[in-house]
Amino acid sequence: MSQVLDTPPPTQAPADDDLAALAARHGLTVSGARPSLSEYIGQLWARRHFITAFATAKLTAQYSEAKLGQIWQVMTPLLNAAVYYFIFGVLLGTSHGVKDYVPFLVTGVFIWTFTQSSIQVGTRAISGNLGLVRALHFPRAALPISFCLQQLQQLLFSMTALVVILLCFGIPVAASWLLAIPALILQFLFNAGMAMIMARMGAKTPDIAQLMPFILRTWMYVSGVMWSIGKLTKKDHLPHIVLVLLENNPAAVYIDLMRYALIDSFHSKQLPPHVWLVAAGWALAVGIGGFIYFWKAEEKYGRG
Incomplete structure (x- = not known):
């Protein structure tokens, strides 16, 4: 009986609000907490050199094991264009009525590849780099942005082949070529946004990466890469809403x-x-x- 009487009452655990107040009083913050939007932008800007260096390193290592090395940056879209030319231009006859069809096709393939590759690598930006995400503290948006920058660098490298093709088919150098700069800037912003959207979705559901090739292939076929949307919109049998969607398709807009x-x-x-x-x-x-x-979702990446 005396042991029961002498037993001290159980101590009550401090409430969560009390712990939060205690931590705030001593300047403690939650590890990995999401910063404000302005702070997040500042952190990204402070790591701009890392973003560019990471993109360049990934681009250099991409074909490091291939004997032809960086030449594949040009050969891959050119081979795709050659296949599309044979199937769509020769067999299906989509080249009829389209002036300068080869430059038309190659330009479409190169610009579409930029969007396609940015979305594909963006989908795996978090889920494919969990070791880096869990080991180091940095704004996670640096990953999808750097992957998009890598694809932009690859496009610019490949543009040398596009210029050669244009000149070989009699396309003269003109002042209008300068319009390619704002067009690429706008496309890069769009691609980076898409990459960040897919990076968050891919981090939560990695299986999305397996579905993306089918979605992107369908998107390519309705984006006028191999055929002229302008010729199709002149036909009367298509509903008006379909024509509007085709014309305002973002991939088609940047290609045009x-x-x-x-x-x-x-x-x-x-x-x-x-x-x-x-x-x-x-x-x-x-x-x-x-x-x-x-x-x-910044504080959720790499957890779980």
Whole structure:
């Protein structure tokens, strides 16, 4: 009986609110907590050199084991263009009525590959680099952005072959080629936004990476890579909503802008209405929206 009477009452554990107040009083913060949006942007800017160096290193290592090395950066899209030319241009006859079809096709393949590859590598940006994410503290958006920058570097490297093809088919160098710069900037913003959206989704559900090739292949076929959307929109049998979707498809918009910039036979009449506004709208909406969407899950990456 005395032992029961002498037993001290159980101590009550401090409430979560008390612990939070105690931590705040001593300047303690949650490990890996999501910073504010402005702080997050500042952290990314402070690591801009890491982002560019990481992108360059990944690009250099991509074909390091191949005997032809970096030549594959040019050969891969060229071989794809050759296959598409044989199937669509020769067998299916989509080249009929399209001036400068080879430059038209090669430009479409190169620009589409930039978007396709950015989304594919973005989908695996977190799930494929969990060791790096769990070992080091840095803003996770640096990964999808650096992968998109890698794809932009690869596109710029491949553009040398595109210029040679344009000159060989009699396309003269013109001042309009300078329009390729803002077109690529807008496309990069769009691609980076898409990569960050897919990076968050891929981090939660890695199986999405297995589904993306089928989605991207379908997207490619409706983006006018191998055929002219302008010729299709002149037909009356398609519903108006389908024509609007085809014309404002972001992948098709950036492809058309690059064709307009580089190919002198591709005139402004072949562009959809307000094309630059559409391109800028897609870039800002997806770029900013994708960045915020990715940032909201910053503290969850690499956990679980």
